[in-house]
Amino acid sequence: MGKILFKDFRVFDGRCFIEADHVLVENGVISEIGKDIACGDAEVVEGSKDKILSPGFIDLHAHMRDPGEEWNEDICSGSRAGAAGGFTTIVAMPNTKPAVSDASLVGYVAAKGSSSGGARILPAGCVSKNREGKEMAELLKMAEAGAVFFTDDGSPVAATMLLRLALLYLGKRQPRIMEHPEDSGLFKGGQVHEGRVSALSGLKGIPAASEEIDVARGISLVRDTGGRIHFTHISCSGALALIREAKKEGLDVTCDTTFHHLTLNENAVINSGYNSRYKVNPPLRSPEDQAALWEGLRDGTIDAIVTDHAPWHMDEKDEPFQEAPFGIASLECAAAVVIDFKNRNYPEFPLELLLSKMTSSPASILPEKWNGLGVIKEGAAADITVLDLERTRIVDCFAWRSKARCCPWEGIALTGWPIMTFLDGRKIWQDDEEI
Amino acid sequence: MSATPNEIGQIVWRHRNVIDLDGWSKDELYFLLDQARHMENVMDRPIKKVPVLRGKMAVNLFFENSTRTRVSFELAEKMLSADVVNWSVSGSSQAKGETMRDTAWTLEAMGADIVVMRHGAVGAAQYLASKLKRAIVLNAGDGTHAHPTQALLDLYTAWKHIGILEGKKIALVGDILHSRVARSDIIGFKTVGCDVVLSGPPTMMPKEIDALGCKYEIDPRNAVKDADMVYLLRIQRERQQDGLFPSIDEYHRWWGADAELLSLAKPGALVMHPGPMNRGVEIASEVADGNQSVILEQVRSGVAIRMALLYLCAGGAR
Numbered sequence: 001m002g003k004i005l006f007k008d009f010r011v012f013d014g015r016c017f018i019e020a021d022h023v024l025v026e027n028g029v030i031s032e033i034g035k036d037i038a039c040g041d042a043e044v045v046e047g048s049k050d051k052i053l054s055p056g057f058i059d060l061h062a063h064m065r066d067p068g069e070e071w072n073e074d075i076c077s078g079s080r081a082g083a084a085g086g087f088t089t090i091v092a093m094p095n096t097k098p099a100v101s102d103a104s105l106v107g108y109v110a111a112k113g114s115s116s117g118g119a120r121i122l123p124a125g126c127v128s129k130n131r132e133g134k135e136m137a138e139l140l141k142m143a144e145a146g147a148v149f150f151t152d153d154g155s156p157v158a159a160t161m162l163l164r165l166a167l168l169y170l171g172k173r174q175p176r177i178m179e180h181p182e183d184s185g186l187f188k189g190g191q192v193h194e195g196r197v198s199a200l201s202g203l204k205g206i207p208a209a210s211e212e213i214d215v216a217r218g219i220s221l222v223r224d225t226g227g228r229i230h231f232t233h234i235s236c237s238g239a240l241a242l243i244r245e246a247k248k249e250g251l252d253v254t255c256d257t258t259f260h261h262l263t264l265n266e267n268a269v270i271n272s273g274y275n276s277r278y279k280v281n282p283p284l285r286s287p288e289d290q291a292a293l294w295e296g297l298r299d300g301t302i303d304a305i306v307t308d309h310a311p312w313h314m315d316e317k318d319e320p321f322q323e324a325p326f327g328i329a330s331l332e333c334a335a336a337v338v339i340d341f342k343n344r345n346y347p348e349f350p351l352e353l354l355l356s357k358m359t360s361s362p363a364s365i366l367p368e369k370w371n372g373l374g375v376i377k378e379g380a381a382a383d384i385t386v387l388d389l390e391r392t393r394i395v396d397c398f399a400w401r402s403k404a405r406c407c408p409w410e411g412i413a414l415t416g417w418p419i420m421t422f423l424d425g426r427k428i429w430q431d432d433e434e435i
Numbered sequence: 436m437s438a439t440p441n442e443i444g445q446i447v448w449r450h451r452n453v454i455d456l457d458g459w460s461k462d463e464l465y466f467l468l469d470q471a472r473h474m475e476n477v478m479d480r481p482i483k484k485v486p487v488l489r490g491k492m493a494v495n496l497f498f499e500n501s502t503r504t505r506v507s508f509e510l511a512e513k514m515l516s517a518d519v520v521n522w523s524v525s526g527s528s529q530a531k532g533e534t535m536r537d538t539a540w541t542l543e544a545m546g547a548d549i550v551v552m553r554h555g556a557v558g559a560a561q562y563l564a565s566k567l568k569r570a571i572v573l574n575a576g577d578g579t580h581a582h583p584t585q586a587l588l589d590l591y592t593a594w595k596h597i598g599i600l601e602g603k604k605i606a607l608v609g610d611i612l613h614s615r616v617a618r619s620d621i622i623g624f625k626t627v628g629c630d631v632v633l634s635g636p637p638t639m640m641p642k643e644i645d646a647l648g649c650k651y652e653i654d655p656r657n658a659v660k661d662a663d664m665v666y667l668l669r670i671q672r673e674r675q676q677d678g679l680f681p682s683i684d685e686y687h688r689w690w691g692a693d694a695e696l697l698s699l700a701k702p703g704a705l706v707m708h709p710g711p712m713n714r715g716v717e718i719a720s721e722v723a724d725g726n727q728s729v730i731l732e733q734v735r736s737g738v739a740i741r742m743a744l745l746y747l748c749a750g751g752a753r
Contacts, residue, residue: 191557199641202579202618203557207642273454274558274580315534322556322578323535 004425005039006384009047012054014360014375016352023053025382028425033378045420050390055359055374056088056119056383056421057335060149060256060366061178061232061306063327064090064121067108068097073311073403075109079118081309081331081402083429086418088383089120089363089373090331095154099131100124102138103145110146118401118428119421120383122370124149127166127177133158136166143174148366151178153232156214158184163218167227172252175367178230179218181239182282186210191322193283197266201274203322206283208236215239219246219253228252230365233308235261235282237292244301254365256304257293259334263341264408265290269321276317276324277406280310294346297357304362305354307334311404318406329404333395335387337409339416382425391417391431448747452564452572455581456622464627467743468591474742477514478735487750488517493549494542497523497575501553503710504575504584507734508551511741515750517549535559539566549749551575571748573741579613584744585709586619588736590627592729593664595736596705601628606658606700607649608690609668609717610639610679616709617668621647634658635668635690638679655690662700666707667692667717683716693719697727705729 006023011033024032024042047053059082065073073081075092082090092109094100100109106123113121125142127150129135139150150166156179157163166177187210192198194205211234218229219242234240234255246253260280265287269278278284296302310327317324330337335358342349363374373383395409419431446466450459477485493512495505505521512519542550550567552560553575560574560581576582593600605624611617611633624631625648633644634655644651652658659665670686680686697706706718706728714720723730 194642196643196646199643199646200618201557202613202615205642273561276558276562315536318534318536320535320554320556320562320577321558323559 003040003042004045005037005042006045006053007039007047009051009053009386010049011376012052012352012355013377014055015356021047023376023384025384025422025425028382030376030378030380030382033376045386047386050388051419052387052389053376054355054385054387055376056385056423057086057358058089058304058362058374059087059307059309059331060091060304060362061153062090062092062309062331063095063311064092064109065311066096066112067105071313071403072316075112075121076116076118077401077403078309078311078331079113079116079121080429081400082119083421083423084401085332086335086385086387086421087119087331088385088421088423088428089122089370091122091124091148093153094124094126094151095131099126101126101129101131103141106142106145106147120423122146122148122366124151124153124178126150127152127157128162131155133162136162136169139166139170139174143367148175148370149178149230150175151180151232153178153180156180156182156184160217160221164221164225167221167225167229170227172226172228176228176230176254176365178232179214181211181214181218181231181234183210183213186213190283191279192269193266193285195266195286197269200270203274206281208238208285208289211236211282212238212242215242219243219251222246222251222253231255232306233258233261233282234293234296234302235285236289240292240296240301244296244299247301254303255301256306256362257296257302258306258308259330259338260284260308260328260408261290262293262305263337268408274321276319276321277328277408277410279321279324279326280328281326294349297353298349302357303365305338305357307331309402311402313403314405317404329402329407332400332402333407333409333414336393336414336417339389340414343416382422384422385418386420387416388419389416391415391419393417450748453583453744453748454560454564454572454574456583456586456619456626459626461627464587464590464623467587467740467747468594470743470747471591471736471739474746475735475739477742478738483514484516485514486516487746488512488515491517491548491749492546493517493519493551493745494547495519495521496542496550496552497521498525498552498554498559499576501576503734504553507737508573508575508741510738511745512549514738515742515745517745535562536566539563543567543569549573549745554578573744573748576615579615579618581619582615583619584737584741585616586623587744588733588740589620589666589707589709590623591740592707592733592736593705596729597663600624602630603663604630604632604661605664605666606632606634606655606662607666607668608634608655608658608692610670610674611635611668612639612641613671613674614668618647620666621649632658632662636680636686639674655696656699659696660699662704664705664707665692665697665700669709669711670713670717672713687716691715691717691719692722694721694725697722697725703727707733710734
C-alpha cells in the first residue's frame, strides 16, 4: 500500500478542529499530521477550506439482514452502502435468521464483512440463545470470535433475571450489553408515538413510558451488579432524563439516538398522510422529545448517533402504514441528513460536537481492540471520511448500494455530504461527480 | 378524466378523492349537503335512476365485511347508472399474498373509474389513491382512522332537522380511541362550527384529546347536558376482553344511553348511531326506538350523500 497525502483540508481529529491541514497516510496508518508536508512520492488528495477531513464515521447499530433475509440487504450491500455514506465501521445487529447467538455465526458475519469491499463490519451477538430471551448465549466465545456488543435488539432482553446475570457475567472488561429499551406489554400492537399522531390517526400508540420503564430497569440492574450497559435508539425526553441522572451518579451507562429521531418527529407521519416510510420503532416522537435529544447531545448524555439502518425490499415496505414493517434505511444519507438539519435548525450547535458523536465518542464504547478508532492522530488506522459542506445532492434511493429503495428523505435536496471514504488508507468510495 | 375542477353553482369542487374530511371547508360541506338533498329526491321517484355515471365502472373493494356500507354505496352507484362490481377480500392484502400495489394496478388495468374501499389498515385509502393514476378513490373506512362518508351522512341528517349547525352542541359517547366514525365526525361537526364534547371510559380515549380539539367529560351526563345531538358509538365486545372496561353491564350503567341520560339533553335533541347497534350496551331500546331517534334516517341519508359525492367527484363534467 502506498502513500497518500491529504493536502489543505480542515482537519477534524475526532474531538475538535486542529491547526494542521495536512495528513499523510502510509501503509494504511496515519503517519504524519502537520501544516506543510512535502508530498514526495505520495498520491495527493487536494482539499479546500470547505472540505473537512474527518475520522471515518462509526455506526454502532445497523441491520444487515444477513444471514437469512438477503433480499432486504446483505453484508456486502450494507457494507458498501455504509462506505457511500461516509461510514468506515458498522456494527451489524444479530436479529437475523438465524439469530447470531453463537461463535460460528459471529465468525460468519466477521468473515463476510472483511471481504465486502466497503465499510468494516463488526458483529454483535445476542444476549440469549436464539434470541429467545431465556438462556444466556455463549457470550465469552462470541466475544473471542469478534462480537463487539451483546444485544437482543428488535426486542429488550426479555427476562429481567437474564439481563441481571448477563451484566454480572460480562462485568467491565467484556463487550457491553446494548439494550433495546422497550416494555413488551406496552409496546404490543403499537404503530406510532402515543400522542398527537395516535389521537389523530387512531393507530395504536407506543407510549414513551414503554422506553422509560426499560431504561429504569437497566439502570437499576447496573447499580445492582456493577456492570455496564448501552441503551440504543433513545427517542424520548423521559428516558434521557433517567440516563442523565445515572451518569451523574457515576454508573457506567451510555446511550445513542438515531439520525431520524434527531431530524424528524410525529408531525412527519401526520403530514405524509400516514406514509409507511415514516414507520419506525421506536416511533418518531413529539417535537418536544426531538428537541430534548439535541439537548442530550449538547450536554453529553447521548454518546453516539446511529442509523438503526433497517432496509426492506420495496415489496415489503411499500404497503399501507398499518401493514408495513418498522424501519428506516439511511446509511447512504444519514450524515447529510443530520448536517443539513443542524445547519437549518441549530446553526449555533458546534459541528465538531456533532461529528464527535459519529466518530471518537462511539469508538470509546467499543471493546478495547477498536476503541482507538474514530480519531485522526499519528499511528491511528487511516479510516478517513472527506466531507464537503458545500455539496448539495438530492437523495435518490434508486441509486443506492443498499437494497432499500425508500426512505423519508427520498427526493429531498440536502447540503453537506461525504465525498470520499477511506478504510485503512484504501479508498472504498468516492462521489462520482467529484472525480 | 379532466384534471380541471368541476364548477357547479357558486363553488369549485376540488376533491378528486375522498380520503378524509381534513381540510374541507364549511362551504364545501354545505354545498355537498345541498346536493344530497337533490339526490334524495331521486330516491323518491318511481324510477330511481339518473344517467350521470352511465358507462362508468365502480368497484366496491371490501377487505372487511361491512354489508351496510357496501350496499349503501352500491345503491348510490346504481341509481346513478354506474356499472358496479363488488370485490370482497377477507383479511389483509398480504394475507392473500398480493401487495396492495399490485391490487391497485390490477384495478386500473381492468378499467375501473371509481374505487370504493373499506380496509382494516390506517392509511390504506390514501395509499391506494397514491398508486392509481386514473381511477378515483372513495374511502369507505380505513382502520381506526377515517370514515368520511359516515360523517357526511351524519351532518346531512343533522342539517335536515336542525338547519344551520353553527353553535350547536353534539355529544359523542363511547369508544373514541378505536373509532374512525368519531374521528371523522369530530372534524366534520367542528368544521361547521359545532361544539363537540366527548365522553366514554378514559381507557377508550386517545392520550392527547387536545389534538382532536374537543372537550372530554368522563361523566356522560355532563357531556349530554343541553346537547342538540347525542351520538352513540358502537362498542366492540372484544374491547372488554382487551381489558378496556370490566363488563358490558358496567359500561351500560355508566355510559349507555337510556331515557334518563337523554332527558338531560335539549328537548327534542337528536339521537344518532352509525349502526349496527348493540341494544342494551351503548344504547337502550327505549332510546333507539324513541321519537328522538334518527338512526334509520341516517341509513337513508347515507345513500343520498354517497350519490352526491359520486356525482361531484366522478360525474358531470368529468
